[in-house]
Amino acid sequence: MNELFAPPGNDWRPVSPQLARMRRAVLCVLVGLGILAVIVLMVVLGFSGWLVLPLVVLLAVLGLGWVLVGRNARAWGYAEREEDLYIKHGVMFRGLVAVPYGRMQYVDITAGPVEQLFGIASVHLHTASSRTSAGIPGLPKDEAARLRDRLTSLGQAQAAGL
DSSP: OGGGGOOTTOOOEEOOTHHHHHHHHHHHHHHHHHHHHHHHHHHHHOOOGGGHHHHHHHHHHHHHHHHHHHHHHHHOEEEEOSSEEEEEEOSSSOEEEEEEGGGEEEEEEEOOHHHHHHTEEEEEEEESSTTSOEEEEEEEHHHHHHHHHHHHHHHHHHHHTO
């Protein structure tokens, strides 16, 4: 099964560990807001035993989410080959996309406010087919810029040969 997701002759390059840190921070903020809402309800309605259940559920979501976020971030990777770029993702439902350089129409980088705070960006590859458009989240800013420039130049060179 592993050979199904292994590009021949290349090693996978992982995304930044900052991706997991960013997603875990967002998870903590959201769960923290939920816990704060339950505490406010406890104060307003008076302490009630049934309000402990949402707190337990929120803490379980935090624990499970913490583990799943880390596993998902470690599952992302990419491999640059001579004629195409491979992108893999997923743990339970794995995916692999091979994007030929000659089919790329444009490459862009996005970084929202939270991503900028953690020093990461996402690279998006766009092709004529929406099925082969792909993205790589959580790249360090310098690596995202390098990959964008390299893919753009390789895309132009490969497309010129068509």
